[in-house]
Amino acid sequence: MRSPVALRIVVVAGFLFLYAPILSLVIYSFNESRLVTVWSGFSLKWYGELLSDPQIIGAAWISLKVAFLSASIATVLGTLAALVLVRGGRGRAVLGGLVTAPLVMPEVIIGLSLLLLFVAMEGLIGWPGGRGLLTIVIAHATFGAAFATVVIEARMVTLDRAVEDAAQDLGAGPLRVFFDVTLPALAPALVSAWLLAFTLSLDDVVIASFVAGPGSSTLPMVIFSKVRLGVSPEVNALATLVIVLVSCLVLIAAWVSARQRVPEA
Known part of the structure; x- marks a missing residue:
């Protein structure tokens, strides 16, 4: 019989291993000293300097736009792919292999292949005109759709087809059933898939480095260039704000999922 005390110790140790570095980063973002490992007092000045840094603010705005657009596109594509994988006919195995x-x-292969594709397309049809925001959105939506498909497919497999059949028996057409019955039932999975694609896009630096152009550096690219010269308190403050943003999105997803489960109870 396993000891409950030992299990609690293992759980606590696991959480400390995962979240202690993040907690220390948040704490030192309020450090007055420029030395990130020496505490010299509480201060908010690094947040002020962060918000007055045009390079970081511009990169953050680009990353948020890219993440929002690519996550939305990836969710739509993932929904369509999951619908075909679960309810399609022949060719599902091939599509499943392409999606997964x-x-x-490796992200290096994806980034390089997309770069070559964009260069070839520009030479053949003149689109896209160079690398920039559009190519980053396309690249992030491409690999984000694969993750979104897995999440949505897992939810779609568990849906009760009898509800959709009943709606069709009552006179609803296929599109009406899809938008009024299927999509509401998929709401938690759609939110989770969007958040996953949003986070992956916001975090990516490898693929964006291949397909980004002048003036389209994302936030991870700027942070990576700064960290190579040494970690600054501004980076800690920026990471803290990103943690707060992602935590709020996760809480929203949990709230949507909880509301979705209420009628079933």
């Missing part, structure tokens, strides 16, 4: 390929493929 980006999940196991």
